[in-house]
Amino acid sequence: xxxxxxxxxxxxxxxxxxxxxxxxxxxxxxxxxxxxxxxxxxxxxxxxxxxxxxxxxxxxxxxxxxxxxxxxxxxxxxxxxxxxxxxxxxxxxxxxxxxxxxxxxxxxxxxxxxxxxxxxxxxxxxxxxxxxxxxxxxxxxxxxxxxxxxxxxxxxxxxxxxxxxxxxxxxxxxxxxxxxxxxxxxxxxxxxxxxxxxxxxxxxx
Amino acid sequence: xxxxxxxxxxxxxxxxxxxxxxxxxxxxxxxxxxxxxxxxxxxxxxxxxxxxxxxxxxxxxxxxxxxxxxxxxxxxxxxxxxxxxxxxxxxxxxxxxxxxxxxxxxxxxxxxxxxxxxxxxxxxxxxxxxxxxxxxxxxxxxxxxxxxxxxxxxxxxxxxxxxxxxxxxxxxxxxxxxxxxxxxxxxxxxxxxxxxxxxxxxxxxxxxxxxxxxxxxxxxxxxxxxxxxxxxxxxxxxxxxxxxxxxxxxxxxxxxxxxxxxxxxxxxxxxxxxxxxxxxxxxxxxxxxxxxxxxxxxxxxxxxxxxxxxxxxxxxxxxxxxxxxxxxxxxxxxxxxxxxxxxxxxxxxxxxxxxxxxxxxxxxxxxxxxxxxxxxxxxxxxxxxxxxxxxxxxxxxxxxxxxxxxxxxxxx
Numbered sequence: 145x146x147x148x149x150x151x152x153x154x155x156x157x158x159x160x161x162x163x164x165x166x167x168x169x170x171x172x173x174x175x176x177x178x179x180x181x182x183x184x185x186x187x188x189x190x191x192x193x194x195x196x197x198x199x200x201x202x203x204x205x206x207x208x209x210x211x212x213x214x215x216x217x218x219x220x221x222x223x224x225x226x227x228x229x230x231x232x233x234x235x236x237x238x239x240x241x242x243x244x245x246x247x248x249x250x251x252x253x254x255x256x257x258x259x260x261x262x263x264x265x266x267x268x269x270x271x272x273x274x275x276x277x278x279x280x281x282x283x284x285x286x287x288x289x290x291x292x293x294x295x296x297x298x299x300x301x302x303x304x305x306x307x308x309x310x311x312x313x314x315x316x317x318x319x320x321x322x323x324x325x326x327x328x329x330x331x332x333x334x335x336x337x338x339x340x341x342x343x344x345x346x347x348x349x
Numbered sequence: 350x351x352x353x354x355x356x357x358x359x360x361x362x363x364x365x366x367x368x369x370x371x372x373x374x375x376x377x378x379x380x381x382x383x384x385x386x387x388x389x390x391x392x393x394x395x396x397x398x399x400x401x402x403x404x405x406x407x408x409x410x411x412x413x414x415x416x417x418x419x420x421x422x423x424x425x426x427x428x429x430x431x432x433x434x435x436x437x438x439x440x441x442x443x444x445x446x447x448x449x450x451x452x453x454x455x456x457x458x459x460x461x462x463x464x465x466x467x468x469x470x471x472x473x474x475x476x477x478x479x480x481x482x483x484x485x486x487x488x489x490x491x492x493x494x495x496x497x498x499x500x501x502x503x504x505x506x507x508x509x510x511x512x513x514x515x516x517x518x519x520x521x522x523x524x525x526x527x528x529x530x531x532x533x534x535x536x537x538x539x540x541x542x543x544x545x546x547x548x549x550x551x552x553x554x555x556x557x558x559x560x561x562x563x564x565x566x567x568x569x570x571x572x573x574x575x576x577x578x579x580x581x582x583x584x585x586x587x588x589x590x591x592x593x594x595x596x597x598x599x600x601x602x603x604x605x606x607x608x609x610x611x612x613x614x615x616x617x618x619x620x621x622x623x624x625x626x627x628x629x630x631x632x633x634x635x636x637x638x639x640x641x642x643x644x645x646x647x648x649x650x651x652x653x654x655x656x657x658x659x660x661x662x663x664x665x666x667x668x669x670x671x672x673x674x675x676x677x678x679x680x681x682x683x684x685x686x687x688x689x690x691x692x693x694x695x696x697x698x699x700x701x702x703x704x705x706x707x708x709x710x711x712x713x714x715x716x717x718x719x720x721x722x723x724x725x726x727x728x729x730x731x732x733x734x735x736x737x738x739x740x741x742x743x744x745x746x747x748x749x750x751x752x753x754x755x756x757x758x759x760x761x
Contacts, residue, residue, distance in 0.1 A: 203721040257727065280413040
């Protein structure tokens with residue numbers, strides 16, 4: 145007996161009335177908006193009794209102006225029941241640098257990398273995550289590029305960054321916002337302090 | 350700048366704990382990112398004990414191009430081009446997924462004619478064959494069978510010729526677009542596809558002769574990189590990796606999109622979940638795709654190649670020269686684009702690599718507020734450590750080849 149997503153939504157509403165903020169149906173897709181503190185309980189329930197065994201993806205949306213600021217979105221798939229469901233959690237008070245959501249990697253192990261991706265690109269911390277490191281951006285990156293207040297061209301570019309000569313001592317990617325390795329920073333500094341009577345490319349004495 | 354309290358470095362130890370409480374000297378080596386058998390810029394940090402892989406940590410992101418961020422600054426028509434660049438071995442499948450998502454967001458699914466659906470299915474299946482051919486060639490090349498590679502590329506060239514015939518481009522065609530297709534099919538299309546389908550089954554038999562019962566091939570692939578069905582589902586592996594582990598699951602059958610319910614085809618499934626099974630699943634999938642191509646070609650209906658809704662698809666050229674309204678529509682479409690209603694959709698399609706999902710959030714403006722791509726290779730790569738840990742170092746390339754990753758899609 146297959147349980148369809150609409151029936152699941154009704155069951156979750158009935159079983160966890162305190163956890164559900166609202167449910168939305170847009171273009172035939174069911175969404176349950178949950179409170180973050182009840183997320184793991186509802187997810188384990190969905191896995192065990194509703195057989196939502198497959199986590200398709202975890203992602204986030206940054207609604208810059210609103211409060212809470214971020215939506216964290218989980219796309220679930222039930223292979224036995226052949227149905228799909230979307231969970232949504234709203235986090236991030238105004239001014240909060242790194243909002244926190246409980247991890248679901250204990251429920252679906254595959255959430256590990258998706259949550260690392262969301263942490264990397266949005267700066268949302270998944271509390272209890274076994275290995276929360278950056279995954280797509282370089283390890284020494286300090287900002288979170290998919291946030292809406294992150295400019296498309298990166299931070300602090302030298303003024304005529306197209307066409308014109310980029311000075312040696314600026315980091316062409318993201319300017320001073322990124323802490324490069326100490327070695328490359330030193331190299332940049334050394335190159336920009338070439339004296340007049342020194343051959344280009346030679347070490348200073 | 351706020352200092353982050355999260356560990357940002359890998360911990361590399363010279364020795365590892367064994368199960369019986371002893372410690373053993375290990376060595377940590379890098380495989381990639383510049384390694385011919387990692388199929389792109391994948392770096393694996395392998396801790397080895399002699400010849401055995403104790404621990405494997407994939408390091409990705411070398412090809413991160415910020416496609417999701419870029420899409421937020423493009424109109425819906427412009428963002429289509431970005432989808433080609435993700436899985437560069439099967440651009441048309443990405444186009445299809447994206448187009449279906451945008452159409453669902455716009456609510457114009459009913460306007461898509463049968464002709465459009467058939468052409469889309471035909472092209473997507475041709476693309477699946479071409480993607481699998483590249484996989485087969487490179488996978489065999491990794492394991493030391495050079496000649497398969499050359500044969501596969503010979504056949505792939507015929508498919509790319511078909512794409513060149515209809516769109517003028519061999520690879521990044523963007524031919525499937527929201528609202529239909531970029532152009533009508535040319536008169537020579539039919540012949541070119543038939544030229545391919547008539548010979549391909551024989552060629553496929555040649556590949557089977559070369560590999561399937563080959564003793565060396567079987568020893569390199571059977572019982573290697575085993576992935577259980579339970580792990581495959583829990584880690585979100587999809588496509589041939591999931592089916593190779595004996596899970597009957599194909600989005601084309603379960604949630605039929607673009608008219609797949611009208612076509613007859615089977616889902617090949619493996620039994621053991623090893624490299625050989627994933628190999629066989631893909632080989633049989635090519636046969637099934639060929640069946641679909643044949644059916645689509647036979648039953649191709651007549652009709653328009655794009656919807657007649659001027660808000661989504663440009664009016665034909667003859668109208669633009671004669672009608673003021675058509676000209677305005679054309680101008681508005683290419684300068685401003687269209688504005689889908691507020692909302693969010695997630696559309697799953699079965700790409701050659703697995704479940705490709707497009708999650709598009711619209712805030713009612715002409716640009717997607719957020720486009721997230723559920724890339725199949727990303728999830729499939731996550732299970733790689735499960736396959737290779739405990740196996741031999743030499744089998745790592747066999748496992749990487751068998752999950753068929755494209756790093757452009759992993760890193761996006």
